[in-house]
Amino acid sequence: MFQYQIIPVTAFQENCSIIWCDKTNEAAFIDPGGEPELLRKAVEKLGVNIKQILLTHGHLDHVGAAVALANHYNVKIIGPSQEDEFLFSGLPQQCMQFGFPYTDSFLPDRWLTEGEQVKVGNITLDVLSCPGHTPGHIVFINAKDKIAFVGDVLFKSSIGRTDFPRGNHADLISSITNKLFPLGDDFIFVSGHGPMSSFGNERMTNPFLV
Secondary structure, three states, rough: OOEEEEEEEEOOOOOEEEEEEEOOOOEEEEEEOOOOHHHEEEEEHHOOOOEEOOOOOHHHHHHHHHHHHHHEEEEEEOOOOOOHHHHHHOOHHHHHHHHHHOOOOOOOEOOOOOOEEEOOOOOEEEEEOOOOOOOEEEEEEEOOEEEEEEEEOOOOOOOOOOOOOOOOOOHHHHHHHHHHHOOOOOOOOEOOOOOOEEHHHHHHHHOOOO
């Protein structure tokens, strides 16, 4: 069975998710934005085995702890799409711009494209390309349990910013309405920041979409 725990990290209160399969005990981080020691302690308390690190996009508050955790657990960093490569190369500049602890530039071990799947134990995550907030933003979908990890595409009562380099508002709205909402109103989602919601709730009430 699919399990998850959400841990907000850093002053940006970015939601890092630890997901795991309770049959195999295999686990993954999604968007570890910082505070690697806090995240390691959470893993130790859960007693799960981290096998990979998954990233939805290349903004520093979603990738800041990725390398430290990858080195600690000797695992690969996977995702997002290669369209976000410029963000990974520019991580030191992002840190200076936002007053974030220094993070060296790095590249994921593997880029992802729409239609690919990622396995975490017996759990299958489908990859959707959802550009707009960043050009290479992806979303991880667990169709069996009807839950999505949407990064900064969609929030409860809000949507992702598009005023960052290579952001595109039209693309963002298209990603939400043409990729996410068709999955079904009963899908719940974990955003990059803030509380969870459902696609149905946002379709009907989100002031940026109705």
